[in-house]
Amino acid sequence: MRKWMINFMQLLFGSAAIFLSSCSQNTNSIKMKGSDTEVNLAVNLAERFTKLDPNFSIAISGGGSGLGITSLMNGHADIANSSRPLSEEEVEQFKALNIELKTIVFAEDATAFVVHKDLPISEISVDTLAKILSGEINNWSALLDIDLPINIYGRQSSSGTHSFIKKKLKIEFTSAAKEMTGNAQIIEGVKADKTGIGYVGAGYVAHDPNSNQKVKILKIREHSGEKAQSPLDPEAINNSLYYFQRPLYQFVLASSWEKVRPFINFERGAIGRKLIEEHGYYTLENQQHEI
Template sequence: MLRNFTILILVSVTIMISCFSNESKYVAIKVRGSDSEVNLVQAIAESFMDQDSLVSVGVTGGGSGAGIAALINGKTDLANSSREITDEELFYARQRGVEPYAIIFAQDALAIVVNENNGVDSLTLNQLSDIYRGAVKNWKELGGNDQKITLYGRQSSSGTYIYFRENIVKNEYDLSMIGMSGTAQIVDAIKDDKNGIGYVSSGYINEKVMERLKVISIKKDAHSVAYSPLDKEKIISGVYPITRPLIQYTNKKPQGKLLEFVLYQFSEVGTSIIQESGFYPVDTRLITAKLRNNES
C-alpha cells in the first residue's frame, strides 16, 4: 500500500514538473502601434498562434507614435509604424538603452475618399496639398459644387498623419482639419458629410466600407494620368503616386519567438494574408537573410 502511494506521488510530481516546464516555455508577445496595420497584423498573429500553442500575440492600435513610445518605455515587444522613427524618438530610445531595429514587412497605398455625391473624380498631388494646407477651401475651385471643403485627417500621434503632412501637404495642416482617432471615424464622418475629404489606408477599403463613398483618382501632376488605388496593378507597378512602406520596430534584432513571428509574416501564409488584407508584399529576400544571420 505504501509502495503504491509512493509511486502515485512520484507520478504526480512528474506531471507537475512537466506542466511547469511547458508553462516556462510559453511566450507572450506584445504588439502595439499603427491603426493602419492593426487589423493586418492581428490576422497574421491569429494564424501564427494557430501554428504554435505556446505563444500568445496581443495586438493593439493607438497610432504609430504610441507604438514607438511603448517600445521606448519597454511596454511592447514590437511597434507597428506607418512612418519612420524620428530623430527625437531615437534620441530618447538610446537614452533608455533601446536600439530600435526597423523591419519593412509590407507596402501600403493611401486612398483619398470623398462622399459619393461629390462631383470631383480626380486630383493632382498639388491640389491635395492646397486642400489640406487651406489654400483651396471650396470644391468649386476644383470643378465641384460651390460648397466649403470639410477636412478630415488623423490625430497627431498617427504615422499616417505625419506621412501625409510631410510627403503630400509639405506644410502644416489647415487649422480647420478635424483630427479623428482612427480610419473608421474618418470614413463614417465622410459618409454623412457631402463636402468631406479624408485619407485612409487602401488596405481598409472594401465593398462594405465603400458604401456612400468615392475613391478619388490621383495624378502626379496636371499633365499626368490619374490612377486609382483600387487598381492594385497600378500600386504594384509604382505608378500610383501615394505609397509608403509599413514598418515594424523591435529593440535590437528580434530573437526567439519574436523572430519566428516576424519571419512568419514573410512566409507564404503571411504573404497571402497581406494581400488578402488589401496590402502589398515586399521583396523579403535581403530582409530575411539579415534577420537569420548575425548581420546588423
Template sequence: MKYFFIPLTILLFACSDNKTVKVKGSDTEVNLAVQLAESFHRYKPSLFISVSGGGSGLGIASLLNGNADIANASRRINEKEMALFREKGIVLDSFIFAQDAIAFIVADDLPLASISTRQLADLLSGKVRNWEPIAGKRLPVNIYGRQSNSGTHDFVKNRLHISFSPAAKQMNGNAQILEAIRADHSGIGYVGAGYVIHGVTKGIKVLPVYTTDRNAAVSPLDAAKIAEGAYFFQRPLFQYFRAKDSLQVRPFIAFEKSPEGQKIINVGGYYPAKK
C-alpha cells in the same frame, strides 16, 4: 468582409514561460496584425500574441517604455525618437513587412473623378476652402484626418510639404473617417487602402491621384501600379523591436515573411514589401 475599428486587444494563448509578445501602434496596421496573429496562433499555438492600435507614435513610445515588444509604425522612426532610445542604451532592429497606399476619399456624389497633388495640398492646408474651383460645386470643404501621433498624418503632411489646416478634424482611426465622409457630402479624408478594399464603401468614392497629367491618375486600389511604385502616396509599413528581444519576436516575423503570411497581407488589401 467588413472591418470594424474598436479599441481592441487580441490575446492568443501563452507560451511556456508566460511571456507575452505585445504588438502596439499603427491604426493602419492593426487589422492586418490581428489577422496575422490569429493565423500564427494556429501555426504555433504555444506563443502568446497581443495586438492593439493607438497610432505609430504610441507604438514607438510603448516600445521605448517597455510596454510593447513590437511597435507597428506606418512611418520611419524619427531622429528625436531614436535619440530617446540611444539615451536608454536600447539598440533597435526593424522589418518592413508590407506596403500600404493612402486612399483619399470623398462622398460619391461629389462631381470629381480624380485629384492632383497640388489640389490636395491646397485643400488639406486650408488654402482652398470651397469645392467650387476644384469640383465645380459650391460647398465648404470639411477635412477629416488623423491625430498628430498618427504615422498616416505625418506621411500625408510630409509628402505634400504642408501643414494641415487648423480646421481639420482629427479622428481616432480610419473607420471614423470613413463614417464621417459617408455622412458629410462636402468632406474629404484619407485612410489606408486596406480599409477601403474590405470596408463598407457605400456612399464613398476613392479618388485616383495625379501629379501633372490628369490622364495619368493612379488609384490606390490598382495593385499593378502599386507594384510598379507608380502611386504617389504608397509607403512601407514598419515593425520595430529591441535587438535583445530578437529571439522572442523572430518566430512571428518569420511567419509574416512566409508564403502564408504574404497571402494574408495580399488578401487584407495591403501589398508585398518592395524588394
C-alpha cells in the same frame, strides 16, 4: 523555532522570486502596439499564427505609430507597428535609453483619399490636395460646380499617416481639419458628409466592401497631363507610380527578438504573405526568407 521560520520564509520568497522571474521572461507572450493603418492586418496575422501555434499569445492595440514607438521606449511593447520611419528625435531617444531595435519592412501600403460617393469628382491633383489640406482651398466651388464648404477628416499628429501626408505635400494642416482616432472614424465621417474628404490606408478600405459602397476613392494625378493613378491598382504600386505609397515598418526590441522571431518568419512565409495581399497591401520580394 525562530530559525526554522526564517529558513521557511527565505524558501518561500526564493520560490516566489523564481516564479516571478519565469513570468517576466515568458517567451510565448508578445505585445504589439502602434499604427492604426496596420492594426486590422496585425490582428488577422496574429490570429492565424496562434491557431498554428497555440502556445503563443499576442496582444495587439492601435493608437497610432507614435504610441507604438513610445511603448517600446517604456517597455510596454515588444513590437511597434509603424507607417513611418523613426524620426531623428526618436533615434536619439532610443540611443539615450540604450535600447537597441531591429527594423523590418514587411509590406508596402498606399494612402487613399476618399470623398462621399455622391460628390461629383473622381480624381484630384497633388497640388490641389495640398491646397485643400492646408486650407488654401476651403470650398468645392474652386473645383466643381457646387458651392459647398470642404470638411477635412484627418488623423492626430501622433499618426504615421498624418506625418506621411504632411511631408509628402510639404504643408501644415489647416486647424479646421477634424482629427480622428483612426481609419474607421474617418470613413464613417466621410460616409455621412457629402462635403467631406479624408485619407485612410488603402488596404483598410479595400478590405471593407461596405466602405467602398459608401465612399469614393479618388485617383491621384501627380503632374498636369499625366494619368491619374489609383491606390488600388497593383500595377501602379509595383511600378511606383502612385504618389502616396510607402513602406510599412515593424520596430522590434532587440531584447525581444528571439521570442518574436517565429511570428516574423510566419509573416514572411506563404500564409503571411497571402494575408497581407488579401488586406490590400503589397508584399516585398526580398522578404521571402526566414530570419
